[in-house]
Amino acid sequence: MPKINPYEVEGKIDYNKIVEEFGATLIDDNLLRKIKHLHPLLRRHYFFAHRDFDKVLHYHSQGNKFALVSGRGPSANMHLAHLLLYNFNKYIQDEFGAFVFVPFSDDEKFMFKQELDFETVQKFAYENALDMAAIGFDPKKTEFLFDLKHMNQDLYNLSVKCAKRITLSTVKSAFGFSEQNNIGSTFYPAMQAAHILYPTVKYGLPSLVTVGIDQDVFIKVTRDVAGAFKLPKPAALLSRFMKDLGGGTKMSASKAETTIYTTDSDAEIKAKIMRAFTGGRETVAEQRKLGANPDVCSVYEYLTLFFLNNDFEVENLRQECKTGKILCGECKERLVCHIQKFLTDHKKKREKAKQTLHLYTKTD
Amino acid sequence: MPKINPYEVEGKIDYNKIVEEFGATLIDDNLLRKIKHLHPLLRRHYFFAHRDFDKVLHYHSQGNKFALVSGRGPSANMHLAHLLLYNFNKYIQDEFGAFVFVPFSDDEKFMFKQELDFETVQKFAYENALDMAAIGFDPKKTEFLFDLKHMNQDLYNLSVKCAKRITLSTVKSAFGFSEQNNIGSTFYPAMQAAHILYPTVKYGLPSLVTVGIDQDVFIKVTRDVAGAFKLPKPAALLSRFMKDLGGGTKMSASKAETTIYTTDSDAEIKAKIMRAFTGGRETVAEQRKLGANPDVCSVYEYLTLFFLNNDFEVENLRQECKTGKILCGECKERLVCHIQKFLTDHKKKREKAKQTLHLYTKTD
Numbered sequence: 007m008p009k010i011n012p013y014e015v016e017g018k019i020d021y022n023k024i025v026e027e028f029g030a031t032l033i034d035d036n037l038l039r040k041i042k043h044l045h046p047l048l049r050r051h052y053f054f055a056h057r058d059f060d061k062v063l064h065y066h067s068q069g070n071k072f073a074l075v076s077g078r079g080p081s082a083n084m085h086l087a088h089l090l091l092y093n094f095n096k097y098i099q100d101e102f103g104a105f106v107f108v109p110f111s112d113d114e115k116f117m118f119k120q121e122l123d124f125e126t127v128q129k130f131a132y133e134n135a136l137d138m139a140a141i142g143f144d145p146k147k148t149e150f151l152f153d154l155k156h157m158n159q160d161l162y163n164l165s166v167k168c169a170k171r172i173t174l175s176t177v178k179s180a181f182g183f184s185e186q187n188n189i190g191s192t193f194y195p196a197m198q199a200a201h202i203l204y205p206t207v208k209y210g211l212p213s214l215v216t217v218g219i220d221q222d223v224f225i226k227v228t229r230d231v232a233g234a235f236k237l238p239k240p241a242a243l244l245s246r247f248m249k250d251l252g253g254g255t256k257m258s259a260s261k262a263e264t265t266i267y268t269t270d271s272d273a274e275i276k277a278k279i280m281r282a283f284t285g286g287r288e289t290v291a292e293q294r295k296l297g298a299n300p301d302v303c304s305v306y307e308y309l310t311l312f313f314l315n316n317d318f319e320v321e322n323l324r325q326e327c328k329t330g331k332i333l334c335g336e337c338k339e340r341l342v343c344h345i346q347k348f349l350t351d352h353k354k355k356r357e358k359a360k361q362t363l364h365l366y367t368k369t370d
Numbered sequence: 371m372p373k374i375n376p377y378e379v380e381g382k383i384d385y386n387k388i389v390e391e392f393g394a395t396l397i398d399d400n401l402l403r404k405i406k407h408l409h410p411l412l413r414r415h416y417f418f419a420h421r422d423f424d425k426v427l428h429y430h431s432q433g434n435k436f437a438l439v440s441g442r443g444p445s446a447n448m449h450l451a452h453l454l455l456y457n458f459n460k461y462i463q464d465e466f467g468a469f470v471f472v473p474f475s476d477d478e479k480f481m482f483k484q485e486l487d488f489e490t491v492q493k494f495a496y497e498n499a500l501d502m503a504a505i506g507f508d509p510k511k512t513e514f515l516f517d518l519k520h521m522n523q524d525l526y527n528l529s530v531k532c533a534k535r536i537t538l539s540t541v542k543s544a545f546g547f548s549e550q551n552n553i554g555s556t557f558y559p560a561m562q563a564a565h566i567l568y569p570t571v572k573y574g575l576p577s578l579v580t581v582g583i584d585q586d587v588f589i590k591v592t593r594d595v596a597g598a599f600k601l602p603k604p605a606a607l608l609s610r611f612m613k614d615l616g617g618g619t620k621m622s623a624s625k626a627e628t629t630i631y632t633t634d635s636d637a638e639i640k641a642k643i644m645r646a647f648t649g650g651r652e653t654v655a656e657q658r659k660l661g662a663n664p665d666v667c668s669v670y671e672y673l674t675l676f677f678l679n680n681d682f683e684v685e686n687l688r689q690e691c692k693t694g695k696i697l698c699g700e701c702k703e704r705l706v707c708h709i710q711k712f713l714t715d716h717k718k719k720r721e722k723a724k725q726t727l728h729l730y731t732k733t734d
């Protein structure tokens with residue numbers, strides 16, 4: 007059985023099964039037809055499931071505003087999968103005029119990870135925020151909030167209200183907490199619920215959350231709380247995971263060797279990609295003859311998720327791979343080139359973001 | 371077996387046994403001799419136990435400042451036992467020049483009591499604060515903090531730090547929480563610890579807490595946390611309970627019939643005292659012959675704790691009671707007269723406090 011919850015993702019995942027188990031809904035063509043400019047990550051089902059996204063689209067089509075909530079637990083530097091998510095968030099802002107709220111749960115990371123102190127989580131929060139500011143969100147429609155720096159009465163009080171509605175029994179079964187967890191960790195789901203409902207309570211905007219499927223349980227808990235408060239239940243767009251470079255299920259910031267950080271140098275990028283797990287064969291001759299497997303290949307995944315916006319190009323690459331026309335080394339070089347270029351540009355924007363970051367926080 | 375914890379006090383209590391069980395220390399004459407002006411509540415062992423109060427006295431004798439922390443959970447109006455405590459706190463401020471910090475845990479009361487909403491706990495917090503301001507603390511050396519109104523980054527972050535050090539298992543055994551408690555209630559001990567350590571972390575003042583013995587477990591938990599942070603462990607003066615008017619162990623603000631609120635009218639005071647439980651006999655004749663029992667008498671308790679500052683007067687009353695020289699009706703009338711006079715004066719000061727309350731909060 008695969009394990010999948012906010013604190014653990016393990017094993018081979020059948021995404022369709024999970025959606026059914028979690029009680030979310032698969033995103034189908036019918037839903038996608040309602041969107042004017044379809045983002046590749048929607049078209050290619052990286053975001054493959056949702057909760058009430060149809061309602062959000064309807065609400066928006068009536069001329070109403072909504073907020074996108076997409077939080078970040080700053081326990082490490084950002085990697086490519088994070089950038090993918092926040093690039094997508096920028097698209098949601100552009101396409102729907104959404105207000106983007108990014109809560110940084112530095113408090114959570116401090117409480118969950120024995121080895122992290124305030125200084126470290128706050129440093130990561132700052133570094134992560136630079137990556138986000140580099141993406142170019144509209145400062146007038148964007149708010150970053152660092153729990154350990156910007157905790158305010160509205161958010162604290164909202165977390166207290168949420169906490170009253172969530173029992174220990176609920177969080178234990180939902181998140182797998184034990185008696186040895188600290189009382190901050192078990193409280194945190196209330197703060198997360200408050201993060202999600204913050205734009206609704208403070209600005210009157212219903213919330214849409216973009217998040218990995220492993221975090222869906224937070225959405226479920228928050229939807230229950232919102233129901234009790236007679237607030238609109240937060241909607242969600244749920245993504246599958248981005249493979250790590252070792253072929254593992256989910257890129258993780260804590261595994262440096264199989265992760266591309268936004269701050270990696272050209273040399274690091276090259277070294278990591280050249281070592282990456284692919285769907286290739288043992289020998290060139292074999293691969294030419296039998297073809298390779300793009301479905302398990304991390305290099306194919308990154309090329310197609312990030313860099314090939316044209317679906318024909320993707321299909322072309324897929325056929326070349328499966329028929330042995332292209333070798334893994336070629337794909338790797340292509341990917342190295344793309345990532346180096348992309349991150350060189352990103353790093354420049356990231357440097358400039360040091361001057362603009364304050365525009366995204368209300369109280370700095 | 372008597373039950374005694376922050377959420378339940380039941381049964382006949384052997385205070386000496388409790389002190390031993392809790393690991394606190396009885397206050398003895400040796401300790402009391404070190405205090406210049408001895409308050410009656412110390413001399414008469416209403417405050418009967420302590421933790422490290424000897425260290426506080428020594429620290430003070432070296433010319434150092436300390437803070438007195440004495441919080442209030444505002445779930446009802448204040449009653450006489452509360453006034454007794456805060457009058458004593460005023461004495462500590464006067465005698466030792468202590469900085470007085472009063473955190474109002476309106477968040478706690480909201481989370482613990484299903485029926486209380488924000489408006490109600492905040493109204494009680496305001497009403498309770500008026501009682502305290504009426505006592506006349508020095509505004510320059512006093513700070514009131516309402517969690518739901520003044521939560522600030524320092525306090526929130528301190529609670530997060532404390533939370534990391536306290537496991538679910540600890541609060542379950544210390545406070546008797548179950549799976550059905552909400553995650554706000556189980557988090558609250560971290561906020562309480564933060565309240566206690568706030569003057570130490572923010573102003574560099576070691577903390578002394580004045581509190582009922584039922585709350586001692588909060589002190590114990592906080593002392594452990596302080597130890598882990600290499601901060602001075604908070605000291606405590608621990609009081610026994612003030613009887614309720616029905617002869618019960620502890621006056622409780624939730625039992626209106628056996629409690630004198632600071633806002634009771636003269637008629638209410640009279641009605642409640644005249645119905646009070648005493649140590650008297652069935653008939654006058656019997657009482658004249660056999661005498662009564664002051665040790666179980668709520669009227670005797672209130673007279674001696676509040677109104678008879680002179681120890682000879684107390685001893686005199688005790689003898690008159692035990693030998694049947696005085697009848698319960700006489701004591702009751704005497705007490706009614708004292709309380710009415712005392713509360714008439716208090717209510718005037720309380721009314722004036724509406725103009726001065728803001729002096730006690732840093733951010734209003």
